[in-house]
Amino acid sequence: xxxxxxxxxxxxxxxITGLGMLGIFVxxxxxxxxxxxxxxxxxxxxxxxxx
Amino acid sequence: xxxxxAGPLSLTxxxxxxxxxxxxxxxxAIAKEYEPTLxxxxxxxxxLANIPLSAAIDHVVGGQTVEGPLSLLVDMGIETELFPLxxxxxxxxxxxxxxxxxxxxxxxxxxxxxxxxFVTLCIAALAGFSLKESASIGIIGAADGPTSIxxxxxxxxxxxxxxxxAAYSYMALVPIIQPxxxxxxxxxxxxxxxMDVHDQRPVSxxxxxxxxxxxxxxxxxxxxxxxALIGFLMFGNLLREAGVVDRLAKGAQNELANLVTxxxxxxxxxxxxxxxxxxxSTLLILGMGLVAFVxxxxxxxxxxxxxxxxxxxxxxxxxxxxxxxxxPMSARVIHKLGQEADPQxxxxxxxxGANVGGQIGSVxxxxxxxxxxx
Numbered sequence: 001x002x003x004x005x006x007x008x009x010x011x012x013x014x015x016i017t018g019l020g021m022l023g024i025f026v027x028x029x030x031x032x033x034x035x036x037x038x039x040x041x042x043x044x045x046x047x048x049x050x051x
Numbered sequence: 052x053x054x055x056x057a058g059p060l061s062l063t064x065x066x067x068x069x070x071x072x073x074x075x076x077x078x079x080a081i082a083k084e085y086e087p088t089l090x091x092x093x094x095x096x097x098x099l100a101n102i103p104l105s106a107a108i109d110h111v112v113g114g115q116t117v118e119g120p121l122s123l124l125v126d127m128g129i130e131t132e133l134f135p136l137x138x139x140x141x142x143x144x145x146x147x148x149x150x151x152x153x154x155x156x157x158x159x160x161x162x163x164x165x166x167x168x169f170v171t172l173c174i175a176a177l178a179g180f181s182l183k184e185s186a187s188i189g190i191i192g193a194a195d196g197p198t199s200i201x202x203x204x205x206x207x208x209x210x211x212x213x214x215x216x217a218a219y220s221y222m223a224l225v226p227i228i229q230p231x232x233x234x235x236x237x238x239x240x241x242x243x244x245x246m247d248v249h250d251q252r253p254v255s256x257x258x259x260x261x262x263x264x265x266x267x268x269x270x271x272x273x274x275x276x277x278x279a280l281i282g283f284l285m286f287g288n289l290l291r292e293a294g295v296v297d298r299l300a301k302g303a304q305n306e307l308a309n310l311v312t313x314x315x316x317x318x319x320x321x322x323x324x325x326x327x328x329x330x331x332s333t334l335l336i337l338g339m340g341l342v343a344f345v346x347x348x349x350x351x352x353x354x355x356x357x358x359x360x361x362x363x364x365x366x367x368x369x370x371x372x373x374x375x376x377x378x379p380m381s382a383r384v385i386h387k388l389g390q391e392a393d394p395q396x397x398x399x400x401x402x403x404g405a406n407v408g409g410q411i412g413s414v415x416x417x418x419x420x421x422x423x424x425x
Contacts, residue, residue: 006179013176013185016423017169021162023419024412027270028162031411034265035155035258044255 061103065325072328073097073320076216085223089196089316093216096121096320097328108321121321124314129211129322132204134315135197136283141308142197142410143287144300146378148262150404151411152254157370157401159354161408164374165416166350167192167343172420175339180332183207186424188336191218192343193413194225195376200319201280202417206424212322213333217340222377226384228341229372232348233388237368241356242392244367246401259292270415277418284414348372351405367398373405376413382406 002010076094080087099107099121108119118126128134151157172189180188183206190202191214199218203211221228233242263285271278290300351371359365369385382402389398
């Protein structure tokens with residue numbers, strides 16, 4: 001049986017788990033969007049033809 | 052004569068056990084080549100710290116405490132979080148984000164494979180650790196030594212030594228930890244899924260330069276507590292990609308990395324005194340560190356399988372396991388497993404992309420933990 005303190009800590013840990021995993025996915029989705037945006041706006045210049 | 056015997060007469064069974072632990076770390080480094088750059092200095096630092104009356108750490112002379120050189124390094128480099136942050140500059144300068152910029156979807160695996168951090172956080176809380184201690188233990192799952200040291204220094208400095216040893220040891224043991232978990236969660240057919248090697252889109256130099264700058268701004272504005280972690284990592288990467296400071300980039304990759312690794316390793320080792328290390332909590336922390344790596348791997352693989360439900364071109368679910376930050380070990384392990392299932396399968400570039408995504412994910416996870424745990 002968990003003590004009230006341990007139960008409270010566990011509940012906080014669960015809350016952090018939910019927010020943490022959500023936060024990481026939100027960040028990664030933002031970075032995904034950032035890379036997509038950069039790659040569309042800043043296309044590499046075509047290679048120069050060699051004679 | 053009394054002075055000469057003071058050292059041997061002060062030896063305790065605890066010191067002897069720590070010499071064995073230190074010897075084990077040095078043996079793993081030399082004989083097995085498991086993270087030798089870290090485990091070797093850590094092992095030797097542990098020997099120096101456990102010699103009775105050692106002048107290498109704080110000791111008493113004439114009734115007064117005198118600071119030893121290793122204790123000074125702990126105060127200057129670890130308590131200030133300087134060493135782990137300097138390592139991040141070196142890591143950033145070594146990482147090539149191109150495989151990730153070519154396939155940014157791999158970033159999502161870098162998120163899913165942080166699952167072990169949070170599972171372990173909950174288990175540690177159930178085991179009776181405080182919230183800050185639990186967060187420090189959970190961050191072993193970041194599979195990233197500097198992040199583990201950074202968070203543990205902020206939240207639970209008294210647990211820093213076992214947390215550091217667990218983080219570096221399990222990173223070295225990725226080739227042993229990941230394959231059984233992956234085999235348990237995937238069929239041979241899934242492991243044999245081939246991934247296209249020709250879908251690499253070109254990446255401009257401007258993108259490579261702007262990526263570390265914009266990512267730092269974005270992450271730091273949203274989670275200011277992550278600024279140092281992400282900022283130092285991305286600064287190192289900017290040195291690499293700028294193309295005009297090659298001398299600095301090479302300095303970060305070589306001199307800075309080597310020097311700080313030596314100091315970080317021996318300093319962490321010096322905190323492994325018998326009094327601090329030989330506690331029941333150390334065994335619990337080592338056990339929970341393993342749990343963290345197992346759930347990281349499982350989180351990545353299961354997320355990839357979930358993605359496959361909606362994808363026309365399936366991803367090899369093993370790529371998910373590369374979302375942990377143990378770079379480039381995890382990518383190599385997954386590439387090898389893929390070739391075992393199908394000798395024609397080439398997963399390396401996808402695996403490396405997910406792996407560097409995991410590096411970003413672990414730093415973000417560290418920043419979020421710092422922001423969420425009060």
